[in-house]
Amino acid sequence: MALPNISATHDFGGGRPLPNIESEPIQASSSAVAWSAILAGAAAAAALSLILLILGTGLGLSSVSPWTYQGVSATTFGVSTILWLTFTQIVASGVGGYLAGRLRTKWAALHSDEVYFRDTAHGFLAWAIASLATAALLTSVIGSVVNSGVQAGASMVEGVGTATGGAAVTGSEMAKSGKGNESMGYFVDSLFRPASSGNTGTPAGAVKPLPPGSASEVTRIFMNTLRTGSLPPEDSRYVGQLVAQQTGLPQKEAEKRVNDTYTRMQTALHDAENAVKEAADKSRKASAYTALWLFITLLIGAFIASFAATFGGRMRDA
Secondary structure: OOOOOOOOHHHHOOOOOOOOOOOOOOOOOOOOOOHHHHHHHHHHHHHHHHHHHHHHHHHHHHOEOOOOOOEOOHHHHHHHHHHHHHHHHHHHHHHHHHHHHHOOOOOOOOOHHHHHHHHHHHHHHHHHHHHHHHHHHHHHHHHHHHHHHHHHHHHHHHHHHHHOOOOOOOHHHHHHHOOOHHHHHHHHHHHOOOOOOOOOOOOHHHOOOOOOOHHHHHHHHHHHHHHHOOOOHHHHHHHHHHHHHHHOOOHHHHHHHHHHHHHHHHHHHHHHHHHHHHHHHHHHHHHHHHHHHHHHHHHHHHHHHHHHHHHHHHHHHO
C-alpha cells in the first residue's frame, strides 16, 4: 500500500510565509544611555547653579557688616546660606533632570519599569556631571568673588587684632617666634612710667636714665617667662632696680610694680589664648555643620534630578 504524498512546502518555504510573531522592532542593540540628553541637562543645571550661587554670594556679602550691631548675625547668615544652597540644588537639579528625561529618544518595545529606571539613571547622571562642572567652576569664578570678600574681612579682623595687642599670638608661640615683641612693648613701657607727684621715694634729681638696651633686656626677660611659666625672684629684683632707677620709686614699690605688671600680662595672654581656642572651636564646628548640610543638599539635588527626569520622560512618551 502506497503512502500518501504529503507536501512539506507548507512548513519549509514553499507555502505561505511564517507568521510575524512580533509586531514592533526589538531595539536591543541600541544604547540605553542618551548622552546628548544627559549632557544637555547637565549643562543647564551647571549654568543655573552658577548663576544662583553668584546671586547668593552677592546677597550674602551685602548683608554682612563689620560694624557692631549692623547686618545679620552669624546664625542668620548660616541658616540663610543653607536654605539658599538647598533652593539652588532643587531648582538647578530639577531643570537639568527634566531636560535629560524630556530630550531623550523614545524607547520602543520596553517595559514601563525599564523606562522608569532609565529615566531615573539619566536624571542622576545629569546631576552628577552638573555637580562636577559646578565644583570646577567654584574654584575659579565663585572662588575669586568669595576670596575678595573674605580677604576684606580678614584685613578688618587683623586690624582689630593689632589694636587689641595681637591677641592671636599667645603663650609659647610668642616666645618661639618672637612675634609678641610689639604686644610685650606695652607692658614694658608701663613699667618705666614716671612715678606720681605724691611719691615719697627717690627725689627727681636722683632719677638716672636707663642704660641703652635696658628695655629690650626687660622684654627678653618677660618673653622667657612665657616658656618657664613664672618670673624668678632674681629677675624680679633686677627689673625692679631698673624701674627704681628710671622712675624714682623705692625698690619695694618698683618690685611690686614689676610683679603687678607681670600678672596683668599673664592674665591678658591667658584671656587671648582662651579666645583663640574658642574661635578655633567655633570654626571647627561651623566647618563640620557646613559639610554635613552640603552633603544633605547634594542628596536632595540627586533625588530631585532623578524624579524630574522620570516626569520629563513621561511627558516625552505621552
